[in-house]
Amino acid sequence: MRWEQRYRDLSVRLPHLAATAPPTLCGLTTCIDACIPLHRAWPVLAAEPGSPAAMLAAQLLHRAAEGIGGEILVDWPDGPAWIDRHLTSAPGLGGTGAQAAQALALLGAPALLALGDRTPAQLGLLHPGVRLAEGDRIVSAHEARPGGGGKPAHVIFEFTAGTPVGPAMPRRSSRTIVRFADEALDHDPDFWRASIGLAPEAGAGILSGFNGLPPEAVDAAIRSATDLADGWRAAGLGLIHHELGDYPRAALRDRVVAGLTPHATSFGLSLSELEALSPGPGDPGxxxxxxxxxxxxTRVCIHADGWALAATRGDPMAELEALMAGCLLAATRAAAGVPANPDGIPPGAVFPPLPFPVWDHRDGWAMVACAAPYIERPAATIGLGDTFLAGCLLMLGQPPGILSTLTSVEEDSTMVSLPAARDPGKIRSLQRVTSADGFFVICALDHLSDFQELLAPDPDTVDYAMTIAAKIELVRALSPEVSAFLLDPRYGLAPALASRALPGSVGLMASIEDEGYNGAAAARETRFRAGWGTRKMKAMGVDTCKLLWFYRPESAVADHQRQVVRDLVAECASLSLPLVVEPIWYPLPGEDPSSAAWKAKRIEGIVASAHEANGYGVDMLKVEFPGDVSTEEGRAAALDACRRLDGGISVPWVILSAGVGYADFRTQVEIACKAGASGFLAGRSIWRDAASTHDPAKKAAAQKDAAGRLAELAAITRKHGRPYVPALEPAAIAQAYPEFWYAGWQN
Incomplete structure (x- = not known):
């Protein structure tokens, strides 16, 4: 794993991303923290046995010894005054929204903060780049008019691994937040109005600060916050994040989670908060x-000391960068003791082993994880989770197409590849297999024994020379009508190139699998062609690699088949070779493929398999048609299935022909393209007659018919399909490919 280089590259790009980031809306509670090192405070607190201070000291000692951070509510009315008299504290900014806004402003990203208490002391802690709403204006925090009566400070007792606290030796660095009273959300109606006005152009909104609510104010606070979230969403804000925080009272936490979280789209919490909210067995994912x-x-994010993990229904590549940005900002703050901008990896940071795959797909969710730069003895632990949140939302709030994601990240043979729209090698390869206007008009000619069976009445008489001659003839006849050919290495690739039947202007796909499969018919494992692979494809000038993927998620070999795709994604990424995956649904024991129930299950399986393959980081999908076109009802259902398929993937897709009659395939292409497909990748439905006709005069006519079919399908694709023409604006290009980008590419 080369996390160090990934984080260094990211630290270089962060300032550029911050400079053009949309605003983040940060609410809903801000306060002042009084920060005290626990190892210095404990002897003073514990000096009088039996006193309220000593009881607090015992509680803090236990938490430090066990490495427990979080927040507690202490019933000691005189506590704040006692601490002011006996302990020395340093003032700091408190509140998740405020800490996130501070980190963003320091980077140069815009942030609007909800702030009801505007005492000079509170305003003085804010970075001048933090924005506040004041009447109908947006002003700098340092330009805002002071006001408000102030709030009691939160007292933060920090402890550091290896620094003794009385008789205890903490093994983990953290802090305990002590509150002595409940507090309501910030009353800032100007923020409410201004944030809804900014929502259409904002990148994200934060809802937080509910863990101190007095019981009598909970329902009203939730109603107010949900009204705000709903207003944001109605105005067009897609990323509304609820950050949980630590709750001294579980009943309050559960009321807030149940009432507020359904109005958000994203939810974040620490590992300890997750275990408190969802106790019992089960991994964090x-x-x-x-x-x-x-x-x-659409997103749930968990952060821990040495890693971060997210379940997302969005772009997993963007999520990985978001997690890494959050971890980098938090580690930089931990090392510096205050919010700071990263300059590479903080000194002393280590990368603990990641307990999860970098990439996985479970239950319709993309699972993304990253190792975090871990500082065992941080200069401070305050605000690290909030700073992590700032980094995540900075990245996830970027406009589509801005993020330059990682070339590759490996963990236990799992790699997340740079999307085809960002990897310059993949960009070029996919350009070569599409038409000039961005459609995939591709002829599949990678068939083996089933192709030979068409060449003569007795297939046993068909030899190697006859097979390659037939393929050369078809390639030459059909090349004018296609954007690319899919060929096999045994009979098609070298002959088509050496004969010059394949023009240089026509793209080239190659299949990596061998004919058939390993294992039983009901437990099919991909069989790769011996002596052939991605590196030889790349050396030959093949533009894309195609994998036929037998997959039933409930089969005994499903995990093996998933790993096949993960491994091939990694391998292709290392070569900047786009990967096209072709999921194939097949019957299991006891299933009747002719039954209506199986056919309905197959449709759902085609859709789900496409979604799952997309999640593994493939670059393109070649899919079976999900339905039947023989009736009007069947065609309507198939269009719905294709639309559902399209809605769950982020890569281009094409429809395969599976040897159906041409008339039916023509209808299938039209339906698929209306639902979002970018073309077709078809074989026997196009050229079966041209291959099986042996009379020379009839063969020429059949070849002409095949070319006409391709032209007709191309016209249907152009009329109804979605062109694949990803392109970046100049400003986005400068961010995606900073100067000297090539130095870190494909290392």
């Missing part, structure tokens, strides 16, 4: 997915 399903979210 499974618990995150369960929360996402329960509340209808």
């Amino acid at each position: 499974a618990k995150a997915r369960a929360l996402g399903d329960r509340f209808g979210l």
Whole structure:
């Protein structure tokens, strides 16, 4: 794993991303923190046995010894005054929204903060780049008019691994936040109005600060916050994040989560907060997915000391960069003791082993994880989770197409590849297999024994020379009508090139699998062609690699087949070779492929398999047609299935012919393209007659018919399909490919 280089590259790009970032809306509670090192405070607190101070000291000692951070509510009315008299504290900014706004402003990214208490002391802690709403204006925090009566400070007791606290030796660095009273959300009606006005152009909104609410104010606070979230969403804001925080009272936490989270789209919490919210067995990823399903979210994020993890229904590549940006900002702050901009990896940071794959797909969710630069003995632990949140939202709030994601990240043979729209090698390769206007008009001619069976009445008489001659003839006849050919290495690739039947202007795809499969018919494992692979494809000038992927998620070999795709994604990424995956649904024991129930299940399986393959980081999908076109009802259902398929993927897709009659395939192409397909990748439905006709005069006519079919399908594709023409604006290009970008590419 080369996390160090990934983080260094990211630290270079962050300032550029911040400079053009849309605003983040940050609410809803801000306060002043009084920060005190626990190892210095404990002897003073514990000096009088039996006193309220000593009882607090015992509680803090236990938490430090166990490495427990979080927040507690202490019933000690005189506590703040006692601490002011006996302990020395340093003032700091408190509140998730405020800490996130501070980190963003320091980077140069715009942030609007909800702030009801505007005492000079509170305003003085804010970075001048933080913006506040004042009447109908947006002003700098340092330009805002002071006002408000002030709030009691939160007292932060920090402890550091290896620094003794009385008789205890903390093994983990953290802090305990001590509150002595409940507090309401910030009353800032100007923020409410201004943030809804900014929502159409904002990148993200933060809802936080509910863990200090007095019981009698909970329902009203939730109603107010949900009204705000709904207003943001109605105005067009897609990323509305609820950051949980630590709750001294579980009942309050559960009321807030149940009332507020369904109005958000994203939910974030620490590992300890997750374990408190969702106790019992289950790994963090499974618990995150369960929360996402329960509340209808598109993202759930968990952060821990040495890693971060997210379940997302969005772009997993963008999510990986978001997690890394959050980890980098948090580690930089931990090392510096205050919010700071990263300059590479903080000194002393280490990367603990990642307990999860970098990339996985479970239950319809993309799972993304990254190792974090871990500082064992940080200069401070305050605000690290909030700073992590700032980094995540900075990246996720970027306009589509801005993020330059990673070339490759490996973990246990899993790699997340740079998307084809960003990897310059993949960009060029996909250009070569599309038409000038961005459509995939591709003829599949990678067939083996089933192709030979068409060449003579007795297939046993068909030899190697006859097979390659037939393929050369078809390639030469059909090349004028296609954007690319899919060929096999055994009979097609070298002969088509050496004969010059394949023009240089026509793209070239190659299949990597061998004929058939390993294992039983009901437990099919991909069989790769011996002596052939991605490096030889690249050396030959092949533009894209195609994998036929037998897949049933409930089969005994499903995990093996998933790993096949993960490994091939990694391998192709290392060569900047686009990967096209062709999921194939097949019957399991006891299933009747002729039954209506199986056919309905197959349709859903085609859709789900496409979604899952997309999640592994493939560059393009070649899919079976999900439905039947023999009736009007069947065609309508197929259009719906194709639309559902399209809605769950982020890569271009084409329809395969599976040897159906040409008339039916023509209808299938039209339906698929209306739903978002970018073309077709068809074989026997196009050229079966041209291959099986043996009379020379009839063969020429059949070849002409095949060329006409390709031209007709291309016209249908252009009329109804979605062109694949990803392009960046000049400003985005400068961010995606900073000067000397090539130095870190494909290392």
